Amino acid sequence: MRPDILNPLFAEVETLKGVGPGIARPLDRLGLKRVKDLLYHFPTSWTYRKAVRIADVADVGQNIIITLEIVSHRAGGSARSPLRIHGVDADGNYLTLTFFGRTGSWARKQLPIGETRVISGKLERYGDELQIVHPDHIAPAGDARPVALVEPVYPLSEGITSSRLHGLVLQGLERLPGLAEWIEPSLMAERKWQSWNQSLSTVHHKDDQSARDRLAYDELFANQLAMRLVRASLDRRRGPPISGDDRLVSLLKLPFALTGAQRRVIGEIEGDLAQSRPMLRLLQGDVGSGKTMVALHALLRAVEAGKQGALLAPTEILARQHLANLQASLAGLPVNVAILTGREKGRMRESVLMGLADGSIDILVGTHAIFQEAVTYKALALAIIDEQHRFGVSQRLMLSRKGQGVPHLLVMTATPIPRSLALACYGEMDVSALDEMPPGRTPVETRVMSEERLPQLIDGVARHLANGRQAFWVCPLVEESERSELAAAEQRAAMLKLRFGDQVALVHGRMKGPEKDAVMEVFAAGKTRLLVATTVIEVGVDVPNASLMIVEAADRFGLAQLHQLRGRVGRGSEKSSCILVRSAQISETARARLALMRDTNDGFRIAEEDLKLRGAGEMLGTRQSGDSPFRIATDEQVRALIGAAAADARLLIDRDGGLDGPRGAAARLALYLFERDAGVATLRGG
Ligand code: ADP
Ligand code: MG
Numbered sequence: 001m002r003p004d005i006l007n008p009l010f011a012e013v014e015t016l017k018g019v020g021p022g023i024a025r026p027l028d029r030l031g032l033k034r035v036k037d038l039l040y041h042f043p044t045s046w047t048y049r050k051a052v053r054i055a056d057v058a059d060v061g062q063n064i065i066i067t068l069e070i071v072s073h074r075a076g077g078s079a080r081s082p083l084r085i086h087g088v089d090a091d092g093n094y095l096t097l098t099f100f101g102r103t104g105s106w107a108r109k110q111l112p113i114g115e116t117r118v119i120s121g122k123l124e125r126y127g128d129e130l131q132i133v134h135p136d137h138i139a140p141a142g143d144a145r146p147v148a149l150v151e152p153v154y155p156l157s158e159g160i161t162s163s164r165l166h167g168l169v170l171q172g173l174e175r176l177p178g179l180a181e182w183i184e185p186s187l188m189a190e191r192k193w194q195s196w197n198q199s200l201s202t203v204h205h206k207d208d209q210s211a212r213d214r215l216a217y218d219e220l221f222a223n224q225l226a227m228r229l230v231r232a233s234l235d236r237r238r239g240p241p242i243s244g245d246d247r248l249v250s251l252l253k254l255p256f257a258l259t260g261a262q263r264r265v266i267g268e269i270e271g272d273l274a275q276s277r278p279m280l281r282l283l284q285g286d287v288g289s290g291k292t293m294v295a296l297h298a299l300l301r302a303v304e305a306g307k308q309g310a311l312l313a314p315t316e317i318l319a320r321q322h323l324a325n326l327q328a329s330l331a332g333l334p335v336n337v338a339i340l341t342g343r344e345k346g347r348m349r350e351s352v353l354m355g356l357a358d359g360s361i362d363i364l365v366g367t368h369a370i371f372q373e374a375v376t377y378k379a380l381a382l383a384i385i386d387e388q389h390r391f392g393v394s395q396r397l398m399l400s401r402k403g404q405g406v407p408h409l410l411v412m413t414a415t416p417i418p419r420s421l422a423l424a425c426y427g428e429m430d431v432s433a434l435d436e437m438p439p440g441r442t443p444v445e446t447r448v449m450s451e452e453r454l455p456q457l458i459d460g461v462a463r464h465l466a467n468g469r470q471a472f473w474v475c476p477l478v479e480e481s482e483r484s485e486l487a488a489a490e491q492r493a494a495m496l497k498l499r500f501g502d503q504v505a506l507v508h509g510r511m512k513g514p515e516k517d518a519v520m521e522v523f524a525a526g527k528t529r530l531l532v533a534t535t536v537i538e539v540g541v542d543v544p545n546a547s548l549m550i551v552e553a554a555d556r557f558g559l560a561q562l563h564q565l566r567g568r569v570g571r572g573s574e575k576s577s578c579i580l581v582r583s584a585q586i587s588e589t590a591r592a593r594l595a596l597m598r599d600t601n602d603g604f605r606i607a608e609e610d611l612k613l614r615g616a617g618e619m620l621g622t623r624q625s626g627d628s629p630f631r632i633a634t635d636e637q638v639r640a641l642i643g644a645a646a647a648d649a650r651l652l653i654d655r656d657g658g659l660d661g662p663r664g665a666a667a668r669l670a671l672y673l674f675e676r677d678a679g680v681a682t683l684r685g686g
Contacts, residue, residue, distance in 0.1 A: 084131075289436070337364075502528070
């Protein structure tokens with residue numbers, strides 16, 4: 001339950017004076033439903049004004065405050081020409097105030113002849129005259145509320161102005177409860193931060209980085225604390241300790257020796273599995289680093305211990321590929337592997353469900369269908385999620401609730417995540433890294449080519465196919481329109497068919513699962529040679545004979561995404577190439593980014609760069625789903641402050657007695673304020 005002291009902040013904006021439906025609508029469009037949303041709607045820029053006399057004015061274009069005596073009203077000749085009101089300042093210099101449209105009669109009343117007014121607005125020149133068009137403020141001389149020298153400019157929606165929004169914010173600020181401080185005192189002192197109340201007030205009254213940082217920090221702190229609490233609660237729960245006896249692993253006949261990194265990571269995982277405290281581990285390994293082998297070893301340990309394991313893939317195609325790989329590696333071993341996706345229906349599905357319930361299925365591979373409510377396992381001891389970046393936090397939590405004991409959880413990702421983001425998103429996990437590529441893989445040679453050279457490129461593809469090889473052709477990413485993306489791919493496929501005939505196949509995101517799989521299977525079997533695709537091939541597909549990849553309009557892709565795509569080639573012993581086709585005209589930055597792709601294969605470096613360029617939400621693929629980890633902290637603030645927030649959360653839990661200690665009550669407020677209630681809920685074992 002949310003503490004009552006936060007109620008004024010969670011009150012609807014309609015409870016503020018003067019907020020009717022007319023203003024609630026634009027507020028709603030801005031996502032401002034509650035008072036706290038309004039208070040956390042920060043200005044993006046500021047209008048600065050100087051109080052001046054006309055004689056001091058060096059230049060027009062600035063925002064000024066001026067005191068004028070009104071001397072005349074002059075309506076224009078026609079109904080559409082503006083009303084011009086003239087005033088003089090203390091030195092006797094003239095200024096015109098201009099009003100268009102229907103504002104004229106209102107302006108006459110505000111600015112009666114013979115009276116003195118304080119006026120603010122942007123100074124312009126109109127012929128020989130100086131003028132202000134539609135002043136921002138008109139106040140009687142000596143008004144108790146002077147025109148502000150600095151005014152916030154807010155992100156707006158039609159139907160509301162910055163000054164109106166600011167007025168509502170001021171009302172909200174009056175309701176601020178005094179909250180106890182949750183930040184560690186020495187950190188407050190070191191950063192010279194103000195209290196939460198003061199900081200909120202400050203951000204709406206002046207451009208102040210320190211106040212914005214403090215408030216962003218709060219959000220990061222709540223995030224880190226919630227993660228720690230989840231972790232702590234898992235640590236208290238019991239899972240099934242697994243120690244294999246080697247009876248299955250020793251039977252594995254692999255065509256290669258494990259890399260040192262694979263052996264090390266398998267060791268780390270086995271160490272976790274042997275504990276009754278459930279594993280919560282993230283395995284980062286670049287595309288092709290051999291994560292599947294690691295997963296296989298872990299799954300076999302579960303089976304050796306008489307338990308079940310599950311491997312969750314983000315797509316149907318990948319699930320089937322995993323199944324095929326596992327079955328190949330496990331040929332001759334007494335291990336029963338099954339698959340469950342949206343495609344298994346009717347009797348097929350029933351039999352899988354039965355096998356899981358009675359324990360006759362040892363390993364289940366599938367899409368998220370495998371963790372639906374209807375699926376019961378006899379003894380699920382290990383869950384592995386492949387390609388984590390496609391799954392949200394909520395799915396992770398759901399998973400950890402499945403089963404009687406909490407299963408061990410291994411999350412595998414091929415998107416190397418910069419440290420700051422890893423902390424923010426996976427802070428509660430232990431991390432392993434497969435930082436060594438299997439031998440015998442020749443690095444992919446990357447080249448950048450202008451789209452103007454498409455004809456030569458197609459000749460190159462012809463030579464490549466004539467040598468018996470296969471290739472991927474990735475079509476441009478089209479922002480926000482799957483339809484035009486498809487159109488582009490269809491067009492390209494048609495064009496390539498003119499030259500290469502039946503060797504060309506097309507796969508795209510609009511295809512249904514079975515249809516897509518069929519195309520992929522034919523390509524994997526080598527019956528088609530050139531696969532034209534939208535980005536659906538981004539994740540996973542393994543076709544060793546495909547040693548050429550072309551990415552059209554590569555400058556529109558994110559770097560991490562390009563890196564993923566590039567990982568689709570270079571899987572065989574043959575030397576592979578990736579050709580990044582760029583638009584004829586691109587910016588310097590875009591050029592530099594493509595050059596980075598050409599020059600490095602280091603996924604971590606690419607990820608850091610991508611984070612700088614695109615931001616966290618986009619990088620994690622969460623922006624559309626609204627599941628971005630932070631609403632207040634900017635990516636820059638995440639990078640700068642997440643480390644401190646993690647350390648502070650650790651102090652609170654390990655030294656200051658957690659949520660039940662003296663600082664804990666305040667920290668609890670921060671959790672609720674940022675709606676990290678899950679963190680609090682886990683404390684009750686939920
Ligand atoms: P990813 O980490 O991208 O999931 P995979 O597990 O698909 O990588 O492995 C990529 C390829 O490397 C597969 O064809 C796999 O059989 C092979 N592979 C895995 N481990 C080794 C190894 N130790 N030596 C040689 N090849 C390996
Ligand atoms: Mg993989």
